[in-house]
Each structure stands twice: as structure tokens, then as C-alpha cells.
Amino acid sequence: FWDVHTETPLHTCKGHSHWILFLAWSHDGKRVASGCKNSQIRIWEADSGKQLCVLSGHRKWITWLSWQPMHKDGECRYLASGSKDGDIRVWDTISARILRVLSGHLQNVTCVRWGGEGLLYTASQDRTIKVWSAEDGKLCRTLQGHGHWVNTMALNTDYVIRTGAFDPAKSNVSPSGDGKYTL
DSSP states (O other), rough: OOOOOEEEEEEOOOSSSSSSEEEOOOSSEEEEEEEESSSEEEEETTTTOOOOEEEEEOOEEEEEEOOOTTTTTOOEEEEEEEEESOEEEEETTTTTEEEOOOOOOOOOOOEEEEEEESSEEEEEEOOEEEETTTTOOOOHHHHEEOHHHHHOOOSSHHHHTTTTOOGGGGGOOEEESSSSSSO
């Protein structure tokens, strides 16, 4: 972890024995998930760099990590992972358990996104996008017709999250002196 103001390292996290291929910050900014080429996911405490847990279960390397949106999971507890093995796994990062395995893609999973309304979207080199129920893992629909791999997707969950009850026109935001802001 780096301090971008001083351009110096804050923490060095040690644990992976192979290349790290994907990183994802939890929406509350307290944890970071990292996925590597030896199929492991590690969860790190952002403030200290301390490793919190190791998630194992994929048979091939990790291709994508996605935290459940904060308006659905205020604890930032649930993480979905995609892998070269073609599976998607939904994890409870507090208990370090697999909650469910979503199978159905015929090739590498290239992108995993949580929707804002309880759906999980996955893309693959099999040229499909699959839509799953995040609650029970059931396949809702398969979107076909792409001429080549589907490498990434964009959803509007970020927009949904940032249009909460906070009204910047009525706020009292002030710098605290340490580079942070208080409301």
C-alpha cells in the first residue's frame, strides 16, 4: 500500500506466492481483496496491511473480484470471484467460507459485477453474459450474440450508490487538517 501524497510505501503485504492478477477495494475502504495466478484470494486490512484470511477453492487463476454493493451489504462482507476455471464463487469474507459456486460458463470468466438489485452479472470468453440471482445462485438468463469474447461490463450500481440521501448543497464539509474531510 502506498501513500500517494508522500510517494512512500505504507505497508508491504506478503502472502501470495505467484503473480497478483486482480485487486478490489471493499466499498467501505477497510479491506482489499487480491487474487493471484495460483488460484488464491487474500483479504487484507487496508489500515495495517494485515492479512485477514485466505480464500481457496478455484482450480485455476483468479480473473476478477467484485464486492457486493454497499447498499446491499453494509458490512462489505460478500465478495464474488471469477476464474480461468469458468466458475464464479461467492464468498463470505468474514467466515472465509464459500457460500455458493455458480457454474455454467464454458470458458474463462472475464468479468464479474454485482447489480444493485440482487443480481450478479458474469461475462466470459464463451461469448455470453450470464445473469444470476445473488441470493440463491440460480441462473436467471443467458445473454448471447457477441461475436467474440466479452471482456468487461459496466453497470449503473455506482450511480445508484452515489445518489443516496446526502445533499452536498446542505452539507458542512470542512478539512480536518490531516488531509481528510469531516461532515
